[in-house]
Amino acid sequence: MTKAHGADIPAEIRNRDAMDPLGHLKARFHVPDGLVYLAGNSLGPAPLAIFDEMETAVRSEWAEGLIRSWNDAGWFSLVETLGDRLGRLIGAAAGQTVICDSVSINVYKALQAGLSLRPGRTTIVAEAGSFPTDLYVAEGVVAGHPGVRLLLEGVDADRLEDLIDEKTAVVLVNHVDYKTGALRDMAALNRIIHAAGAIAVWDLCHSAGVVDVQLDAAGADLAIGCTYKYLNCGPGSPAFIYAASRHLDMLSQPLAGWWGHAAPFAFERGYRADGGIRKLLSGTQPILSLRAIGAGLAAIEDVAMADLRAKSLAMTGLFMELVEQSCRTHGLELMTPRDPRLRGSQVSIAFADGYPVIQALIERGIVGDFRAPDTVRFGFSPSYMGFEEVYRAAMAFNEVMNSGSWRDERFARRSIVT
Amino acid sequence: MTKAHGADIPAEIRNRDAMDPLGHLKARFHVPDGLVYLAGNSLGPAPLAIFDEMETAVRSEWAEGLIRSWNDAGWFSLVETLGDRLGRLIGAAAGQTVICDSVSINVYKALQAGLSLRPGRTTIVAEAGSFPTDLYVAEGVVAGHPGVRLLLEGVDADRLEDLIDEKTAVVLVNHVDYKTGALRDMAALNRIIHAAGAIAVWDLCHSAGVVDVQLDAAGADLAIGCTYKYLNCGPGSPAFIYAASRHLDMLSQPLAGWWGHAAPFAFERGYRADGGIRKLLSGTQPILSLRAIGAGLAAIEDVAMADLRAKSLAMTGLFMELVEQSCRTHGLELMTPRDPRLRGSQVSIAFADGYPVIQALIERGIVGDFRAPDTVRFGFSPSYMGFEEVYRAAMAFNEVMNSGSWRDERFARRSIVT
Numbered sequence: 140m141t142k143a144h145g146a147d148i149p150a151e152i153r154n155r156d157a158m159d160p161l162g163h164l165k166a167r168f169h170v171p172d173g174l175v176y177l178a179g180n181s182l183g184p185a186p187l188a189i190f191d192e193m194e195t196a197v198r199s200e201w202a203e204g205l206i207r208s209w210n211d212a213g214w215f216s217l218v219e220t221l222g223d224r225l226g227r228l229i230g231a232a233a234g235q236t237v238i239c240d241s242v243s244i245n246v247y248k249a250l251q252a253g254l255s256l257r258p259g260r261t262t263i264v265a266e267a268g269s270f271p272t273d274l275y276v277a278e279g280v281v282a283g284h285p286g287v288r289l290l291l292e293g294v295d296a297d298r299l300e301d302l303i304d305e306k307t308a309v310v311l312v313n314h315v316d317y318k319t320g321a322l323r324d325m326a327a328l329n330r331i332i333h334a335a336g337a338i339a340v341w342d343l344c345h346s347a348g349v350v351d352v353q354l355d356a357a358g359a360d361l362a363i364g365c366t367y368k369y370l371n372c373g374p375g376s377p378a379f380i381y382a383a384s385r386h387l388d389m390l391s392q393p394l395a396g397w398w399g400h401a402a403p404f405a406f407e408r409g410y411r412a413d414g415g416i417r418k419l420l421s422g423t424q425p426i427l428s429l430r431a432i433g434a435g436l437a438a439i440e441d442v443a444m445a446d447l448r449a450k451s452l453a454m455t456g457l458f459m460e461l462v463e464q465s466c467r468t469h470g471l472e473l474m475t476p477r478d479p480r481l482r483g484s485q486v487s488i489a490f491a492d493g494y495p496v497i498q499a500l501i502e503r504g505i506v507g508d509f510r511a512p513d514t515v516r517f518g519f520s521p522s523y524m525g526f527e528e529v530y531r532a533a534m535a536f537n538e539v540m541n542s543g544s545w546r547d548e549r550f551a552r553r554s555i556v557t
Numbered sequence: 558m559t560k561a562h563g564a565d566i567p568a569e570i571r572n573r574d575a576m577d578p579l580g581h582l583k584a585r586f587h588v589p590d591g592l593v594y595l596a597g598n599s600l601g602p603a604p605l606a607i608f609d610e611m612e613t614a615v616r617s618e619w620a621e622g623l624i625r626s627w628n629d630a631g632w633f634s635l636v637e638t639l640g641d642r643l644g645r646l647i648g649a650a651a652g653q654t655v656i657c658d659s660v661s662i663n664v665y666k667a668l669q670a671g672l673s674l675r676p677g678r679t680t681i682v683a684e685a686g687s688f689p690t691d692l693y694v695a696e697g698v699v700a701g702h703p704g705v706r707l708l709l710e711g712v713d714a715d716r717l718e719d720l721i722d723e724k725t726a727v728v729l730v731n732h733v734d735y736k737t738g739a740l741r742d743m744a745a746l747n748r749i750i751h752a753a754g755a756i757a758v759w760d761l762c763h764s765a766g767v768v769d770v771q772l773d774a775a776g777a778d779l780a781i782g783c784t785y786k787y788l789n790c791g792p793g794s795p796a797f798i799y800a801a802s803r804h805l806d807m808l809s810q811p812l813a814g815w816w817g818h819a820a821p822f823a824f825e826r827g828y829r830a831d832g833g834i835r836k837l838l839s840g841t842q843p844i845l846s847l848r849a850i851g852a853g854l855a856a857i858e859d860v861a862m863a864d865l866r867a868k869s870l871a872m873t874g875l876f877m878e879l880v881e882q883s884c885r886t887h888g889l890e891l892m893t894p895r896d897p898r899l900r901g902s903q904v905s906i907a908f909a910d911g912y913p914v915i916q917a918l919i920e921r922g923i924v925g926d927f928r929a930p931d932t933v934r935f936g937f938s939p940s941y942m943g944f945e946e947v948y949r950a951a952m953a954f955n956e957v958m959n960s961g962s963w964r965d966e967r968f969a970r971r972s973i974v975t
Contacts (some may be wrong), residue, residue: 406928407689
């Protein structure tokens with residue numbers, strides 16, 4: 140990668156950065172010199188605090204503290220203390236969120252918990268356009284529940300709403316679509332789901348940290364999400380799972396490991412689930428990765444999510460405005476809704492040849508990504524990015540498209556991970 | 558903690574250390590000054606290489622490399638590359654071991670995989686004295702399979718062997734008992750399990766890294782284990798799971814996340830399991846914790862496991878010899894078998910008042926642990942420890958017992974994590 144496109148920045152753009160009330164957040168992150176990083180919807184950059192945090196975790200807590208750190212460094216309760224902090228960023232009161240395991244594992248728990256709350260019901264409803272792991276895991280859950288079927292929006296009906304009825308146990312829905320960037324109205328959909336007596340499971344992977352999620356206020360039942368995208372907590376950092384407190388008594392999930400036990404250190408022979416949110420835990424958590432989560436949250440938790448959301452919308456709006464003409468010229472479709480109420484924090488452009496376009500941009504220091512078979516994605520973070528970066532990215536995109544430079548052979552070679 | 562007991566060390570003990578062919582390994586670990594660390598069966602100490610490794614993982618790979626590191630730093634294949642390296646330490650040829658998730662999650666996968674290989678069979682056999690999470694997870698699995706029952710050695714019959722018959726689908730067994738330190742004969746038990754047509758799942762938590770485990774040679778079917786005890790890979794570091802290659806075609810498991818898909822980046826709608834060991838993966842793994850595993854393995858993988866095992870047995874044998882008299886005097890039972898073929902790498906002493914004994918020893922820099930309701934445990938590692946430490950620990954134990962100093966009130970206060 141080389142330095143990002145050195146376009147002259149218009150005064151109006153510079154002005155927006157100068158007036159930005161969140162402009163100070165940028166200094167809390169390490170973004171490599173000259174890079175415009177638009178892949179934070181895949182992996183967020185490192186918050187600067189991480190360097191000290193990991194040093195402390197490795198040298199003081201593990202190497203010096205050893206087993207004492209389970210108590211003295213609070214390792215055992217990190218899943219809850221960090222969970223409550225993350226909960227504040229997604230509108231969840233304390234005691235309803237834990238950090239643990241992967242998104243896939245938590246989807247499994249959430250679907251099983253949903254089924255446990257609605258015994259006798261026979262369908263799980265999801266989106267065919269869901270991030271695939273959600274569907275794979277739903278398949279795995281359904282295979283273990285003879286009589287329960289998986290119905291998909293986009294396959295079994297055009298609209299999710301048309302699949303929800305008195306047979307529906309659980310509706311698994313992405314808050315923001317990972318491909319198009321479209322945002323669901325959580326409160327409105329919850330009303331429809333609840334009117335049918337079903338349970339809503341929200342996948343917040345692409346909204347937590349950039350959308351003003353209000354789980355409690357919107358009446359969500361269960362939610363899951365990752366911490367390594369817009370929450371900037373590190374590669375593959377542990378995921379989270381939320382359950383509304385009204386469901387905690389009744390729900391159960393089968394990954395009944397010792398961390399979910401009411402008395403994990405009593406070493407009882409039989410499983411007795413914890414009465415609170417810890418019942419959604421299973422086994423021992425990876426402490427080094429978990430420790431990084433504190434640094435990620437600390438970088439944004441002292442500002443209002445509504446302000447982050449407002450800036451995010453201004454950024455995606457500006458980018459769409461700036462690339463619209465070149466998309467039209469080259470017959471490319473902007474997949475992301477123009478209505479700010481309907482989009483998350485990314486701009487997606489449908490283009491089957493998008494892979495080499497992304498490679499050509501990366502060579503110019505503009506890092507977006509491509510998702511098979513035809514989606515070019517640019518993720519915008521209101522925390523480590525300003526309007527100047529938005530402008531540079533748009534100008535580079537226009538230039539790569541208009542010059543046709545992306546057609547160069549060297550951009551066609553694929554890596555394992557796209 | 559203060560410096561460990563400063564007993565004069567007999568020449569015979571010093572001699573054993575001087576002659577120790579593994580004596581050079583000690584310099585690869587950070588054990589806090591003056592500490593005799595006998596809790597490596599709970600959390601191993603930090604290998605020195607970890608400091609650079611984490612620095613590289615955080616600064617170069619995450620902060621500078623960002624999403625490129627999924628390819629350039631091999632993040633995506635770490636589960637396999639590290640899995641194969643770990644496999645060599647437990648007698649598993651390449652392509653049969655992956656590092657992922659927690660032990661509890663992997664027990665769930667292994668039991669489900671075992672059931673998938675033996676459809677129609679109706680029992681899972683396990684040990685009532687198993688580490689509890691294995692039983693909790695087994696309960697969770699059984700609850701999802703109507704018609705399948707969990708039978709326990711110690712409850713339904715005295716001997717595990719008496720529970721194994723033509724109804725048995727899976728036998729879940731601890732290679733080394735976490736309380737007593739007793740070691741099972743893996744090959745012999747596999748023969749009994751296979752004679753009944755059942756599947757053996759071995760929990761290697763307390764044997765991997767100190768016992769010369771030979772999964773392939775012993776005919777094991779599935780195995781799981783942790784990396785944070787005798788493998789010294791960090792607090793809560795991801796676990797491992799092994800499946801013999803002969804079973805990979807047929808087995809399935811329900812935690813069907815995208816990392817287990819045959820083409821994870823094709824974003825197909827339906828789940829198609831990978832044909833190899835990756836089918837036991839589920840979601841994205843915590844890369845920082847995963848990166849630490851390389852340092853843990855590197856610290857012991859260039860010596861022969863048979864040599865580590867020989868030294869381990871010499872250490873536990875010496876300790877038992879040295880504490881035998883004081884145990885007898887105070888009516889305490891040595892739970893660990895004296896026969897070297899029958900023990901792992903820990904010495905356990907049954908004592909309901911063991912908690913304050915451990916606290917009194919910790920105050921002297923001798924760190925063991927206590928497991929409710931009545932087990933004092935001392936774990937011996939042949940890698941970062943010499944015979945001098947064994948001697949000091951035994952002398953301190955004898956002194957604490959003989960003086961009665963453990964009865965002091967200040968040793969009675971419990972922490973969350975015991």
